[in-house]
Amino acid sequence: MSLNSNVPNGPLAEKWTNYKSKMNLVAPNNKRRLEVIVVGTGLAGASAAATLGELGYNVKAFTFHDSPRRAHSIAAQGGINAAKNYQNDGDSIWRLFYDTIKGGDYRSRESNVHRLAEVSADIIDQCVAQGVPFAREYGGLLHNRSFGGVQVSRTFYARGQTGQQLLIGAYQALSRQISNGNVEMYNRHEMLDVVKIDGKARGIVTRNLLNGKIESHAAHCVILATGGYGNVFYLSTNAMGSNVTAAWRAVKRGALMANPCYTQIHPTCIPVSGEYQSKLTLMSESLRNDGRVWVPKTIADAEAIQRGEKTGLDIAEEDRDYYLERRYPAFGNLVPRDVASRAAKVACDEGKGVSKTGLAVFLDFASAIQRYGKSAAISQGISDPDAGTITKLGEKVVEEKYGNLFEMYEKITGENPYKNPMKIYPAVHYTMGGLWVDYNLQTNIPGLFALGEANFSDHGANRLGASALMQGLADGYFVIPYTLGTFLSNEIRTPKFTTDAPEFKAAESKVKENVLRLANSQGNQSVESFHRRLGKIMWEYCGMSRNAEGLKKGRQMIRELREEFYRDVYVPGSDTEYNPELEKAGRVADFLEMGEVMMLDALNRNESCGGHFREEYQSTEGEAQRNDADYTYVAAWEWDDNEPILHKEELNFENVELKTRSYK
């Protein structure tokens, strides 16, 4: 299979503008006749469904949640990037493009990333108009802050709840279209199959999660905006329900899964506290604007902390190793996520971890509190303030900036982060890989599109902070409304599809068979226990660092676990009722296949790039070593029960020179 990215010709900066002005359009009278299915109602799905509804298409939107507002986009904390250059600090579309390409370790498509940077500014305008309450300066204008991997302030934010506010904006836009009758909303419906007719995606099969009813829904095309697959690791910052099922069922119908080994391990999460742990909680990257990361210089001090004999406060300034500032002076604590995570792992592997388990480093706000305290004292005209006053004033400033995050940290850990340095450790957070799509965001199945985290398109091997929200909304508000026309303009004479077609009936009976197989599983082990074991295999062999031997072993272990799952899983209840365990069983079954493809992809990629770190490929200083000669391609996998098949899309860099990524 040859993969055509369908990137338009012409200079990079003009591609999108020219393409948009010349592409085929669908006239309003025809839009009314065309039906579009959108699966997923997070930032990408809700913004797409709302915008397509505004344009006049007949949209049906689906979510497995009880309401579109629950999608996991809601939990994004830090912010959203845009090349507005409101801060006059030298930002531009080119710089956002370049930072994203470089941050992604030169493994993304130039044209898609440039388009993302181009539309970024429009997103902010749109969200402000919808009533998203972004942070503002006293003059009433929008405020910005910095995120990792960049040297400008281009991140717009709404306290530590940016994802929530953006999602509510998109949810409200979607609600408006639902009330206008342009979008028909299906809550508590889980997509379990894509239906193809004559090779084109023409509908889906869903399970109504309230009563178990298997239903077909037909349309002229299908858009998947169903998020990432981070929960394959069991423990991650993803919501409990986040899953790969919709995307994976598309893969089972022939869609390709691209770069599945690119997973992002976020450096600042609350460490694991026990075996019962169900998920991990992120502490926003924005904290690295002011927090300093360190471990003790000596193993003796670290061990004393691990035994509970000392705390971070007992370690003198000169005995601390601010290792990010030491190793990467140019970017310091704001190096990209992959770099920061690996550095934390190196410190802990050396035995310098600072928790009972030895798997934690400090994130310390003491110097920020002092700095802000002094400046607040000056601006309030307090001359010669004492130490207590400075600390009090400084804590107040820190509280204004990060209050809700500090509060959340204290609720979870029972420790006060104003007084003691926070303890953090990397955790799985985001997946750069996803369904392969071309420039139009169309998968290799005509009529099947993928948006947001569900596709692979923009972040290469590592995503920069505050770029996930940007991509989700770019895809939904400003890309798919145009590019969908390239497919639908050829469908204006295609009559509406009905679910009576034999393809729908066949898909329905296959779905029923699969659901029944799981519902009738009367083994001895819970679904959760299988998920937990899968997660451990993934983290051990396909986590922060990988090697060929481990990946081969991991793949074998997953195959065995999959076999055991179908033999010995126990699913309570029946298929005709509200049954969360049955839902989970289907999702874990899919993760058990997805995990194998991730291992394969990681094994195939004999280089270290971004979030994919192969121990065999590193410099003497422990930095990642890419192999541009052999691996400057997108690895897109076709599923096969025995041996998944690799397809390649070569990446051509015409505007950016491939360099060793350096943040030193």
Next chain:
Amino acid sequence: MKLKLNVWRQSNNSDKGGFVSYNVEADEHMSFLEMMDVLNEKLISEKKDPVAFEHDCREGICGTCNMVINGRPHGPQKGTTVCQLHMRQFKDGDTIAIEPWRVDAFPIIKDLVVDRSSLDHIIQAGGYISVNTGQAPDGNAIPIDKEEASAAFDAATCIGCGACAAACPNGSAMLFTSAKVAHLGKLPQGKVEHKKRVQKMVAQMDKEGFGFCSNVGACEVECPKEISTENIAMLNRSYLGSMMSTND
């Protein structure tokens, strides 16, 4: 720590339902939902029906989790959702009662799971600003007073969990509705449709079967995002104003 749980079990909406007692062993570092996971794993290992409860982000932001714990929506800790509540708030030997939201407009689906679509319907009735994609002026075209933006934000932090209605003896969704009215109504972009929005959302709230507000104030006390009843005052003023105003 050893705990006794009295959990509301109800197989579906037409079932009468009742409390069932379980013993469970927990750790003080567990979240409340992780303690519920332990209970469910135990039930599954005994081939019994696990307790159905809803949850998703487990970070206190998605608004999915909903349990009345010892009579209080989201439990005893102020400004905290069930998923962020940790077992260190309880003592060894405690007996804990766990029930679903009990609101007419939230029919019970199973055990602790309720249907909160009525809240979506209130938003669909007018909880938005009518702007199509692409119509927006520059983000800095309208400066907004920092305090005003911040006040709008405070209202916008509502997570749509429905605890306000569950806390209210009348089962009213006034805090939820007023938070949206205040969020949008305090911003210049949202002022244009303010009057219409208020009327439509209030009408929908009544239609969904929520009760009337009699200024009890329990909603503010139990709201995990500590949303203020001042929003209700604003809603009432706006509603009255809109009824007396002559333009539509």
